[in-house]
Amino acid sequence: MVVSNEVEENVVVIGTGTMGSSIALNFASSNIQVKMYGINNEEIHKAVRLIKEKVMFLYQSELISKADVESIPKNIISTTSLSYALKNSSFIIEAVPENLELKQSLFHNIEMLCSRDAIIASNTSSLKPTEISKKLEFQDRIMVTHFWNPAHLIPLVEIVKGEHTSEEVVERSMKLMKQIGKQAIKVEREITGFVGNRLQYALFREAQYLLENKVASVEDIDTAVETSIGRRLGETGPFKTADMGGLDVFKSISEYIFPDLAIDRSPLPNLHNHVAKGNYGQKSGNGYYKWSQDFNDEMNAKREKELVRFLKKDR
Numbered sequence: 001m002v003v004s005n006e007v008e009e010n011v012v013v014i015g016t017g018t019m020g021s022s023i024a025l026n027f028a029s030s031n032i033q034v035k036m037y038g039i040n041n042e043e044i045h046k047a048v049r050l051i052k053e054k055v056m057f058l059y060q061s062e063l064i065s066k067a068d069v070e071s072i073p074k075n076i077i078s079t080t081s082l083s084y085a086l087k088n089s090s091f092i093i094e095a096v097p098e099n100l101e102l103k104q105s106l107f108h109n110i111e112m113l114c115s116r117d118a119i120i121a122s123n124t125s126s127l128k129p130t131e132i133s134k135k136l137e138f139q140d141r142i143m144v145t146h147f148w149n150p151a152h153l154i155p156l157v158e159i160v161k162g163e164h165t166s167e168e169v170v171e172r173s174m175k176l177m178k179q180i181g182k183q184a185i186k187v188e189r190e191i192t193g194f195v196g197n198r199l200q201y202a203l204f205r206e207a208q209y210l211l212e213n214k215v216a217s218v219e220d221i222d223t224a225v226e227t228s229i230g231r232r233l234g235e236t237g238p239f240k241t242a243d244m245g246g247l248d249v250f251k252s253i254s255e256y257i258f259p260d261l262a263i264d265r266s267p268l269p270n271l272h273n274h275v276a277k278g279n280y281g282q283k284s285g286n287g288y289y290k291w292s293q294d295f296n297d298e299m300n301a302k303r304e305k306e307l308v309r310f311l312k313k314d315r
Contacts, residue, residue: 007032007179009119009172012085014106015095016047016078019123022151023095025051028075029064029152030180035077037085044078051076054152061308086113091176093145095123103132111136119169121145125197128190129162139164145173146194147182153307155183155314158194199238209262211270218288234310 013024016038027034028051038044055072058064064072079085086092092110096102103122110120122132122144133142144160157177161170170186177184187194193201207221216224232241242250274280274287281287282296289295 007176009091009176010089011035011176012037012089012092013095014082014085014092014110015123016043017095017097018050019147019149019151020095021047021050022054022149023093023123023147024076025054025072025152026147026180026182028072029055029058029068031071031075032180033075033077035079035085035089037079037082040080044080048073048076048078057304058152061304063308063311082109083113086110086118089114090118091172092118092120093123094121098124098127100127100131103127104135107132107142108135111138117141119143119172121173123147126193128192129160129165130190133162133164140166141169143169143173144187144190144194145177146196148196150304150307153304153311155181155311156196157182157184158187158196159184160187160190160194162190205264205268206262208268208271209264212268 007030011027011032012035013020013027014037016036020036020038024034024036024047036044036047038047052073055064055069059066059069092114094103094106094110096106103124107120107122114120116138119141121142122129123146124132124144125146127144129142129144130139133139136142139162142162143165144158144162146158146160148154148156159170159173159177174184174186185195191198203225207225210216210221211218215221229241236244278284279286281289282291282299285291
């Protein structure tokens with residue numbers, strides 16, 4: 001993993017869930033000491049156990065050394081005291097549930113406890129930083145650092161500035177992400193969903209539309225993506241793909257296919273029906289697929305193996 005001895009920030013992660021623990025692991029894996037705040041000891045114990053499991057996976061995947069297995073968890077200081085967590089902090093990353101009022105309240109509490117020059121960032125996947133910072137006194141230091149799940153395996157971090165975010169805050173954030181080996185992009189204008197999720201959900205909307213209109217089955221729609229554009233996207237994004245395919249060709253196809261694409265403003269009935277029945281996908285055992293324990297383990301392993309392959313290639 002990336003090791004940086006030049007980090008000037010004192011980093012704090014607020015939250016011990018899947019994202020909070022993985023974000024803390026990113027810093028710890030880069031030999032950076034990080035504080036991780038949790039609401040109670042039970043949540044902290046869960047996070048520490050999860051971190052140790054992820055560390056062992058990184059070792060088994062030959063991404064870290066045996067010595068790292070021992071040293072990485074020691075770089076994470078866990079606490080249930082928010083004031084202790086924020087003492088001397090300079091870069092704070094919030095990773096709590098996606099609830100605007102919850103985040104606004106938490107950011108207010110953080111602002112009361114941290115120094116004036118500390119950056120307060122949210123790991124929100126879609127909420128606008130200007131909305132999150134609406135009730136704060138110093139909105140120039142508020143921004144979004146959106147890590148992608150699983151955060152210890154996916155390089156992308158979206159750096160999103162709000163209406164009042166200073167350029168100094170953006171640059172400090174970009175520098176820190178680079179120091180822990182992340183591929184950070186600047187989202188110059190805040191927009192719901194940022195860049196990655198807007199692209200992801202445009203594809204998901206069209207997939208729902210194709211299923212709803214009985215164009216193809218769930219399995220065949222997934223296969224169409226996994227064995228075509230999914231293979232290319234790891235190397236060529238949409239604009240590289242268009243350039244390589246010929247912009248004249250893409251313009252011509254766009255002219256007749258754009259008017260026929262899905263334009264639904266809310267989830268389609270197939271998704272509504274699953275959720276109404278309590279079929280939430282992998283976590284409930286049923287969704288578009290039936291998630292038996294064997295299938296669950298198989299898909300997790302396949303996805304992680306592919307993400308590890310890309311990480312090794314990126315080195």
